[in-house]
Structure formats: C-alpha cells, structure tokens
Amino acid sequence: MAKSEPHQIDIHVGNRLRSRRLVLGLSQEKLGDRLGITFQQIQKYEKGTNRVSASKLQVAALVLNVPIGYFFEDHEPTAPDGLAQEVDEMGAFLVSRDGVMLNRAFTSIKSKQVRQSIITLTKALANADDPVSRTADAEHIAPSISG
Incomplete structure (x- = not known):
C-alpha cells in the first residue's frame, strides 16, 4: 500500500512549528532536545510527513511560549483555491530568511x-500598482507618520 500524502493540517502545523522555532532562533536539534526527540523527528514534523501528537504539541507550545491554538491559526481548510494559495505563499514567506528577519525586526518595535x-x-507599497489604492493609502500614511 502506497504511503498517502501529508494532510493539509499536518503541513500547516509543521509550518507554524518551524516559523516559531526560527523566530526564536532555535535549531532543530535544540528544539528536539527540549522536546525529548531527535532533530530528524523535528524535520518530519515541520514537513508534515509525521503528525505531531496532541501531547507533543502541548509540550511544544510550552517550550515555544505560544498558546496551543497558535499552531492552527490562519488555517483555512475549506478556503477557495486562490485563498489557499495565498495562505501557502504567506506561510512560505514567513519561514523564509527574509520573513524571519522581518518578523524579528518588527516584533522588536515596542511602539504600537x-x-x-x-x-x-x-499596505500602500503593496498597492503601488493600483492608483485608487495608492491615493487612499497615501492619505492615511502622511498623518500617521507625522502625528
């Protein structure tokens, strides 16, 4: 019997695990040590090839200092294809080098x-190709930066 593909939620949980690990600057080996498992097992969790048990997920949440729900945030199991692709792209960016660096820098800013x-x-830069959005966003930026 052929091995089935990883389930979408297992991949999502693995991406969230990897994202948080990278934000905290932990290696797979260090996280594995803290969870009492090998770094190879962490790799399998992060790829979604192995499912994280409920008990291991609870320990991971404690070690990574996040609520258990963190691993399921932003998961859209019934999302239309376009939205699912957008969520996948965001997840891929968040665990990329640029995404981790941006996240670390942004979270170090104390002022709300x-x-x-x-x-x-x-948002204004992202909408730079849309003249209507660009004008509306520019009007919001000027007062918030100068004020």
Whole structure:
C-alpha cells in the first residue's frame, strides 16, 4: 500500500512549528532536545510527513511560549483555491530568511503606533500598482507618520 500524502493540517502545523522555532532562533536539534526527540523527528514534523501528537504539541507550545491554538491559526481548510494559495505563499514567506528577519525586526518595535504606521506603509507599497489604492493609502500614511 502506497504511503498517502501529508494532510493539509499536518503541513500547516509543521509550518507554524518551524516559523516559531526560527523566530526564536532555535535549531532543530535544540528544539528536539527540549522536546525529548531527535532533530530528524523535528524535520518530519515541520514537513508534515509525521503528525505531531496532541501531547507533543502541548509540550511544544510550552517550550515555544505560544498558546496551543497558535499552531492552527490562519488555517483555512475549506478556503477557495486562490485563498489557499495565498495562505501557502504567506506561510512560505514567513519561514523564509527574509520573513524571519522581518518578523524579528518588527516584533522588536515596542511602539504600537510605529507598528501600525509600518503596516499602513507596507499596505500602500503593496498597492503601488493600483492608483485608487495608492491615493487612499497615501492619505492615511502622511498623518500617521507625522502625528
């Protein structure tokens, strides 16, 4: 009997595990030590090829200092194909080198107002090809940065 493909939720949980591990600067080996498993097992969890048991997920949440629900956030099991692809692309970016660096830098900003200004600016830059969005976003950016 052929081995089935990893389930979508197992892949998502694995991506979230990897993302949090990278944000904290932990190697697979270090996380494995803290969870009492090998780094190879961490690799399998992160790829979604092995399912993380409920008990191991609870320990991982404690070790990574996140609520258990963190591993399931942003998962859209019934999302239309376009949205599912967008979520996959976001997940891939979050675990990329740039995504981790951006996340670390952003989370180190203590001021909520500065973080909101950065979000507004980023949205405006993302919509730079859309003149209607660009005008609306530019009007929001100027007051929030100067104020």
